[in-house]
């Protein structure tokens with residue numbers, strides 16, 4: 001393991017180090033290079049307090065993770081705010097990705113992908129992130145109520161204004177993605193450069209249609225929830241309450257994953273992990289990284305040590321036979 005030293009007391013922390021652990025990949029056909037691991041931050045300012053969140057970001061940067069994923073709605077904007085204060089002074093070294101489109105309030109225009117909501121929310125995100133631009137701006141989910149032309153023209157305008165560098169989408173079906181691409185082409189707008197679906201050993205819908213299409217069209221692919229929110233680390237047991245402070249103990253949406261059917265698969269994964277002597281989280285992450293369509297795996301953390309452990313995965317070579325066995329889970 002690399003002997004990483006993080007300087008906590010200085011405001012401008014250690015510059016990004018390109019090292020043997022974290023490799024970089026271009027996002028689709030763009031020139032933008034992102035680390036193979038992206039730091040996920042949907043628990044920053046909620047389950048994970050501000051101070052710990054900042055030390056996680058510092059650890060990530062020190063290990064060469066240059067890419068951070070957040071959203072305007074994560075912990076009511078606290079996630080973006082914490083990132084903004086942590087990256088202060090190092091902005092250009094980070095690839096900052098945020099999202100718009102989920103409900104951000106109760107008034108009628110506080111959700112979706114209308115021109116009004118996007119223009120309102122980008123200003124809020126830029127302010128909280130303490131930056132002049134967002135590197136990748138995601139449509140968080142498809143909006144059935146807003147014409148795609150309106151959404152995509154607005155995003156194109158944000159690029160022209162220099163507030164956004166690249167546009168991407170999350171949780172779109174293949175058909176929705178194709179429709180959006182067609183609109184961009186018809187109106188000569190900036191194209192979508194990447195997608196962000198959920199993907200892990202037990203949630204593999206993206207393999208069916210989305211991945212082959214992204215490979216063919218050379219789109220960037222950022223996958224989320226690679227450890228199923230921690231379930232695939234083996235920290236949960238079927239007949240015991242979730243460990244204190246864990247994701248499932250603090251977030252009911254994640255607790256829903258503690259189902260019998262998932263434990264059946266988890267037990268098989270545990271048996272393989274024991275047999276080959278490799279931690280579950282390492283198997284689960286390296287299995288995704290081995291897929292050539294994947295640009296970067298968005299993985300969350302609640303402690304800096306988890307980031308350190310996860311960063312080692314990029315250097316681990318999962319052999320083909322083990323890859324096949326895991327794929328059969």
Ligand SMILES: NC(=O)c1ccc[n+]([C@@H]2O[C@H](COP(=O)([O-])OP(=O)(O)OC[C@H]3O[C@@H](n4cnc5c(N)ncnc54)[C@H](OP(=O)(O)O)[C@@H]3O)[C@@H](O)[C@H]2O)c1
Nearest residue numbers: 040041042224225226227228229230246247299300302306
């Ligand atoms: N686009 C979307 O709609 C969408 C949806 C969900 C997530 N995301 C993005 O994807 C990111 C990652 O997804 P996620 O947070 O749902 O799930 P995840 O990355 O699968 O799981 C993260 C959790 O796993 C545990 N963990 C991580 N590394 C570990 C290690 N080495 N050892 C033990 N436990 C470890 C921690 O759990 P404990 O907290 O219990 O320690 C951590 O909070 C999010 O933060 C967010 O940025 C996007």
